[in-house]
Amino acid sequence: MTRLMKHRLFWPVSCLLALIILNTVVRPQFIKITVLDGKLYGAPIDILRQSAPLMLVSLGMTLVIATRGIDLSVGAVMAISGAVTLTIIDGSSSPGSVGTVLMAMAAGVALAFAFGVWNGFLVAVLKIQPIIATLVLMMAGRGVALLITGGFITTVVSRPLKYVASGYLMFIPFAFVIAVVAIAVVAVVERRTALGVLTEAVGINPEASRLAGVRSRGIVFGAYIASGTLAGIAGIIYSSNIMAADANAAGELIELYAILAVVLGGTSLLGGKFSIAGTVIGVLIIQTLDSTVLFLGVPSADKPVVFALVVIVVVLVQSPRVHRTARAVLRRSRTGGPPARTEPQKVSV
């Protein structure tokens, strides 16, 4: 039992389970999944489908955070890639053809890739602090997206584009398939090769890993490129979902939710060790919480309060001071003896 509790995914998983149980108790039909027309329907399926953009963004964010960085520009990149894709489709003579849509999506993702290179260049080559380097694109990016759409919300009618967010592949929503493929690719590349270990090495101690011969520049570069590209795909899914490119609303606050998902999954913002499974669970927690708030009849405007409380509870649970206090209280109640020896105050160097 204690070994189970020590596992680093214990708290995230129990949090997710608690949310699911809460939902099921309040609304038993929550857990029901029906098959209709060879497609799966139900609240859990909706959650999986809607979580796709956040999942992609959070995956990239995990890699960036593992290198001690942060990528604030993901929301802006989402807006840009959506704007480019829909503007191309809107301007083409055959918005319904698969070829047009594929080309437009390729253009959107390529641009997102380029923005990833840009962020990587600022951070890895110019050695600018990640938070401020990506802030540049975060500020300018939405303006660029607005210029691309001409300040309007571009709407298109295109079956192939609609398929991306609303279609089904076999039984499963296509958006979720994209997310699963992305998770698999990132997991294989990071965990079946040395890349993951090297990334963690760069995050834990950049100087030491450089001295040990790790090419940190390329690894940091790669993390930002991955983050930008994944955000680009997320932007296309988002705009496919509403069939419109909304430069202001696309990916609004998603950088914060993605960072939250990564932290909920047990990856420290200080860089180093990261957990892809943790991030996946973190995203599912956020998406389930989102639906829960709606199910419980909390006005959607009050959602930020709920999120704030969750963030505070989670960071308190992870805080060393609370752990010390909890241990001391436990020990005292068990033995009835004097309080436990307090651990020496850590001095950061």
Add this chain to the structure above:
Amino acid sequence: MTSIVADERRGSALPASVRTFLSRRSSLMPTFAALAIFIVLLVGAQLYFGNFITPQNMSSLLLDNAFLLILAVGMTFVIVTGGIDLSVGSVLALTGILCAKLLADGVSPYLVVPLTILVGAAVGLVIGVLVQYFDVQPFIASLAGLFLARGLAYVVSLKSIRVEHSGVLWLESTRFSIGDWYITPTGIIALLVVLIGAFVMVATRFGRTVYAVGGSESSARLMGLNVGRTKVLVYVISGTCGGLAGLVLTAYSGAGYPRNGIGTELDVIAAVVIGGTLLSGGTGYVLGSMIGVFVYGTIKTVISFLGAEQSWTRISIGLLLLLFIVVQRVIVFRSESRR
């Protein structure tokens, strides 16, 4: 090596006193660069439009950006300690809507004004305690503050509430004028906040502790400085400024609105960085942040003069930010290579 050679070559062209000043005060350089850009912007706009530097236009620069100025002062304190406060935009909205709501309910402004400022300070206190006593990173702690304040703002009211109270509107509508120049009470409040902030940073023990904590937290602790109290206090200061800014914005727009200030924290951070404060902490000036805000405000005015889309504001601020961080990077790099 090249940097030293370049340094001497440049140095020989300058008088010795200037050279000494530059090498001792290299941290002031970004602020001077911001000042130079501000002047270039003003002169360039004047030459282009012919009617840019007018008393009305310059007076409204202060009036339109008063709330941003107040936020920037608080943010400077936080960033100099090496932290960050993402919550200011939401705190602005929360205190603004709270103030409007209470006034609409007929509560006396003598109670409302202190209360709104206290609410801002309370949000700051929560963030500060999370950062200092629970080892939460400033980014995450202030993110919680952002969500909390925004949500509470929606709880207070979902709709915009007009302010009818003459006392609050007085803050905005009164114009003390000299010739065509004018200043409103909100502008005076903003300038007072800047002056007090600059004085506290430069001339008090607390201000020196703020710089010390930002320079090296463990050294500050070993020197016996009260690091914990200082770190909590800077967030309280930032929250208080957020409350005051909410009040000023409510007076300025004549209404409270819960969706005010989305993304304002980024504008504030950008202005502070443009003003010469390093995000890594330890260096920064309140007066520099003031210049940063004015640069921001001037760009906004220039773009509306040009009749271009306001999305260009964000793009040009982004580019300016890029220019500044690269310049700062070069300065830091050179001071490191000199060592």
